[in-house]
Amino acid sequence: MTLKKLKLSYKSILYKSKRLAVLALVLVFCTGLMVSGVLDENEDVPVHDGEVLVDSLAVSEDTSVKGDFDSMRAELDLSRNKLLASLDQTINNSSNENEKDNAAKEKQRIMGYMEKELAIESNIKSKNLPASFVLITEKSISITVDKQELDTNTVAKICDIAMRETGKKADSIIIQSKY
DSSP states (O other): OHHHHHHHHHHHHHHHHHHHHHHHHHHHHHHHHHHHHHHHHHSOOOOOOOOOSSOTTTSOHHHHHHHHHHHHHHHHHHHHHHHHHHHHHHHHHOOOHHHHHHHHHHHHHHHHHHHHHHHHHHHHHHTTOOOEEEEEOSSOEEEEESOSSOOHHHHHHHHHHHHHHHOOOGGGEEEEEOO
């Protein structure tokens, strides 16, 4: 009987130490943010002399749009990776089996969306169609295309790719121009 109590207390100490370590890291991170914020407030912002820092004529429209799609993809991946890390933490630390199962299913669903989005974007690119940004949700697929005027042929090709990759019907696919 004392052995069981020892095991339970050992586990509780282990879990408490993990929680304390995470709490300590969060506290150190927040303190660092506060200190850096105070330091930034004390620095004077230099007065702009009016000199142009970027030659706007040298920047092509194509790269700025592609950069927009890349930054949109990076932001979406970052927020999803944070969510996936939270789900991993729930899976690893929860004592409730139902909660673990729900977190694992949600993680699989999100990872499936991410894979399908990238597959659709690469298939669109491989067919020499305009650059695109794909976002899949539970109810719809939103595809933003880098083309001012979308003709029916382009829309049909993109819709076909999305339907093949996801198995969803055409009425749940939204194709829109970035402009």
